Structure formats: C-alpha cells, structure tokens
Amino acid sequence: MLTFILGACVGLVLGLTGAGGGILAIPALTLGLGWSITQATPIALLAVGSAALIGAMQGLRQGLVRYKAAATMAAAGWVVAPVGIYVAARVPGTALMAVFAVVMLIVACRMYLQARRDDEARGALQRNCMLDPATGRLDWNARCLATLASIGATSGFLTGLLGVGGGFFIVPAFRTFSDVRMHGVVATSLMVVALVSLGTLGHLFSQGMKFSSAGAVFTVSALVGMIGGRLVAPTLPARLLQQMFSVLCVCVSLLMLGKIFFRIG
16 A cells, blocks of 8 residues: 555656656655665656656647657667666665765755746746747757757666656756746656656666566556646646645655665764
C-alpha cells in the first residue's frame, strides 16, 4: 500500500508540474521504502518515463507540446545519458545521494525565485528561443538550437547519473530561455522526460538491471497519479504550482541531507 501511495504522489506531482516526478521518485524509494539508490534508479526511470509519456500524449492532443524543441532536447539527452550512467557506476551510493540532494535544493530555490518574478517583466526580456507572433511557433536559429541542445544534454547527464527524468532542470531552463507559457513548458518537458527516461532505462536493462513486482506497483500507481495531475493542472495557477513544488523539493532535499549526515556521523 505504501508503495502504491508513494508512486501515486510522484505521478501526481509530475502531472501538475512536469518537473517533480523524477526528482521525487528517488527520495520516495530511498527514504520511503528504504531502497538503495542503485535499486531505485531503474524503477524511478520506468515509473516517471511511463507516466510522463501519458502526460505528453495528452499535451500533444491539446496542442501544447513544442515537439521540435522536445525532439531536439531528447536527442541531446540520449547522446549524453550513457556518460551519466558511466560516472554513476563509479561513484559511491552515499555520494550520489548527496549530489542528488544538493542539486535538488539548488533547483528548488531557483524555481521558487523564478515563480516570484512578475510575468510582465519576464515578457519584456529577450530570450534565446522566442515565439514568432505571426505563427505562434518558435523562431528557430542557431542560438535557440544550441540552447535547447544544451538543456537536453544536461538533463540527459543528470538522468543517467541520478536516475531522474530531468524535468526538474528542463522546466526552469526552458522557462528561462524561451517565452513559451508555463503550461506549454510543462507539456514539452513531459515529452522530453518520457523520451530520455525510457531511452536511459534501455541502457540500464542492457547492463543487467532487473525489475521487481514492487517496481510494477510503483509504476502503475504513478500512471494513476499522472492522469489525476493532468486533469487538475489546468485549474491551478502556474505560479502557485511552481512555488508549491519548490517548497516540497526543499523539504525533501533537507531530509535526504539529514539522513546522509547522520549515516556518516
């Protein structure tokens, strides 16, 4: 029952924010169920990737996904994810958890501060990837392509290294460097998370990773949570979602750092 509840919460947050599922799946499995980060990684990727795919399909039907941007970021993520896997295999589990917690804390603080900015002030800024007012599509140029590829490569490395979907990085980065509205950013992030997570999972299974019944329960419950999250998301202000997610991430990251500190002590 605890496995189902934790999986549903991860899926719900992923559906609401497009960013929180991956970064919360590892803490849910390590803190909530007592798994090692090595055991948790493939299950987290499968649950988050599958749930994100459902959310991305819904976003495609609604016309929210910037599919060219998603494809660019996902392609870069696929290329770099094996590098993250290689590094993760050579780093102690405690060190990985510490890195995970610190990255989570930094991203949460940045997202909270970003959510407090005035939308009109944001709209006045010139960004690397701007929408064409005439077509409503991204104005593709070398700077935009390089920006999206960099976002995808970074999220791919973090996916391979930490077993996360990368949405916690994609959402604030895509939001910062483009003028796409938040709901479009979330839908696009879900597509990238699905593609990169499931692709990285393939690398892990090719290296002998195993799947458990508990992993199946966690994955199914994440799918249920995702559906609920995507139904509720349009009714909630995007700024409120960002702030709530940021506060949650700060709390979880501090819990992880506390656990690591007392284990070492």
